[in-house]
Amino acid sequence: MGARPEATTAGEDDAALMARIALGDERSFALLMDRHLSRAVSLALRVTGRRAIADEIAQEAFLRVWTRAADWQPTARVTTWLWRIVMNLSLDHMRKIRPGALDDVPEPVDPGENPEAATLRAALGRALDAALAGLPERQGQAVRLCLIDGFSQGEASAALDITEGALESLLVRARRALRASLAAYAPAEAS
Template identity: 30%
Template sequence: MISEALYREEAALILACQQGDQRAFKVLYDKYLARTYSLVRRLAADEGEAEEITQEVFIRLWRKIGDFNGESQFSTWLHRLASTVALNHIRKRKSWWRRLVSDFVTTDGEYSDSVATSSVVTNTAAHASGQPVEARELEDLDSLICKLPEQARLVFVLFAVEGYRHGEIAKLLGIALGSSKAQYFRARKLLAEGLNEQNN
């Protein structure tokens, strides 16, 4: 729940942006950069690509902010915009890459049904580095999420991390409701297995 003062401040910022004030937009950018980047990074599973997508999100935001009418919270609206831009980017990347190298890709561009990969090994090194257990475990979990097969990762991030409903996810990804649920349970199973493997 955002406070009244914060709401007023944000509403003023948005209004200024809608009137073309780029300084106000920079303030809005600073405020939402981390949240937006986190979402995009988990969806794209690649830091460099996430940076490009995040830039695209804010460029689109500048062009579309006039459409924001205050019916929903701004953060929710931006969140939806970021998800859409990221998913479009991922879809586009997949389509041209598939079209070009279809005879070089053997497995639908996805990883196999195991997420216990190099990231786990990398993160295992942190075990000995004296980091707090909680933080280390969360880093491991984040790395494993990025190693999930693409469809499972997108569903998991949107449902479990970002709080979307399966109906919304199905619509966003163009898949059946049942597929969204199935991918979520697949992701959960893979993550749990990956974390267990790491602990042993």
């Protein structure tokens, strides 16, 4: 019987990779990072709004995975732990910066779109951004995770460290507030 090869296989689950990472296996770490880096960047980008910052946050999150792999408990999914790290780093970054004026960069206009439709679309986009920004922090996080980033309610509740029931409550309140904020943009009902 030969010794087990050191190379990791793409078929290994995240928990097996974490066990090997805790032992210093760089190949397992590289595979885990390949699997989850783009989603980590996307999550950080949704919170921070800046690609360069999101890239830095994702790098820092994976550095923490590498240095704290032995701290991970198999009672939680690896991705749940990773998304929590990314979310905490993103929120820490947002707390450090002072809110500034929204970028006044106009949205690119679709050459096939008429100017009136483009203006309406841009106004709706600004109204939606303002409505999302006006939500309480936890409601905004819930909306971004579930409705924008496509996280399941289980993943989102774990990332926010709340129960699924509490997450659903946040989403209900957020939808109600968004509906009220964007009522002027709703299509008129037929009489």
